Amino acid sequence: MIEARDTGSPAAGRDGAGKDFWPEDKPRRNLPNPKLLYGGAAALVAVVVIAVVAVVVLGGGGGGDKPAAKALPTAYTPDFSGDGFSKIAQRTADSRAITEGEAFSADAKTLKQGKYTMTLAASDLTSDCKSATWGARLQGDLAKYGCTQVVRGAYVSPDKKYVGQFMVVNLASQDGSAQVLRDLDRATGAGWLTPLQPKGVASFGPGFTAAYASVYGHYAVVTWVERAGGARPDSLNEMIDVSLVVENAGDFLYQRLDLAGNGAS
Template sequence: MTGPTRTRRRRRTPRSDWQLPLLTDLGVRPERQKLLVVVVSVVAALAAGAGLVVVVTSLGSYAPDRRTGAALAQADAALPQTFHGWSSPKLFDPVSDREKDAAPLTEKEVFAQKTLTGEKKLRLKLVAGAIDADCSAALWGEELVEQVAQAGCTQAARGLYLSSDGRYVGQYTLLNLRDGQAATELVESLKTLYRGGWTLPLKSEKAAFPASGYTEAGGYALGHYVGLVWIGRADGAEPTARDDYVSLALTLRGAEKPVYQRVVAITGPGS
């Protein structure tokens, strides 16, 4: 009994149960839910296979002298040590063009869920939230800010979360871009661009990313949106065998619920 349990933890194969109730509440049919489960399972497998907890030194080390322009103002900003990006699943095709999803994101919509619940009793509580119409207010790094502006970013929604046991901190950033192509291009660029620019952490007395701490990040194209997941231990230490960062990332992605709601609003619950 003990052997198989340890094997499952090493492989970090997360269950997707947290997503099913979300889609059921929205009225999505079971066969559509299965599609999403497959997509998330593949994403988790790719993350585990790529070594989510390994520092990508092969991409080159990050040095302060590479920062220019707007980046200089954030010389002590926290940066993720790893980043992985994924293109948009077909599920989000209905919101691939902002003209078909023109209503701006609202705080009531984005921060409706104050707690995100995952497996193994993982609970992330919202401690700070903000939506900026000027996307540069939520980002730093000259190249990143410029590319986001060229992508037609009109909103940057950020939510800062702390786990109920105080062990983990996470921030979810949702960027409202022009279209799916712009979202895909940004995620692809961030595979290297993140080393010279990233999202600004929200300030809160309840949670913070240690400036020199170890963190990991992921970028997801979701139609014309880009979701940025940023996670780490609150003490800044590197993860141990006890820390399931795949499950942590999936739980934080519960903040994507507004995007799913917009898909259903366009296609209908039975589509």
């Protein structure tokens, strides 16, 4: 296990990550605790080799038609705390289905934080949870825990240096979202969510990528980021900072939390 503390991050040490969508008296996204990134040093060495090969094969960042088949993140950090989302721990308190207009609103088209800007380049909202995932065990748990929707958005920086995936899995309860986070640990071999492939950048997934997953009540929320082409970042703080930008796409879930608190769903 590799522990990566974001002490060098521009966002470190603050109780909020820049001005958020929510007013000061509303629930706000908590900065993550130090990220615990899974994988051994030997795996990292192997990934560097893979990343170099990927850049050569893909022409140093040319467009890819599809993401890597059955891609898995090199580093994965789950957060099971669910802090602040107890009001929507059950879907019965938040029964309205997610809509495209809600998930991919004007506010979600361009995300900015610190020195990073990410623009929505591909999106998908499906009620067929199996079609957005791979792996028999993961797909079995999605069915068991009542998955009804998977939201996916792919973001690209203006210079095409970074690519990020934002994903939301709508489950019946927080027990289900926690189980999905356990399944996504690559050591389980359960499977993973399938990333989208934005146009004009190398295929997502064959090199170094980092994923961060959180329990938002009955939603499992995943951000998955890379340097385009899979090049190893200068530091893991770089991936953490990019992931925090992409996580801003989840502001609509805070609105749902607010509505549930007011007795609406």
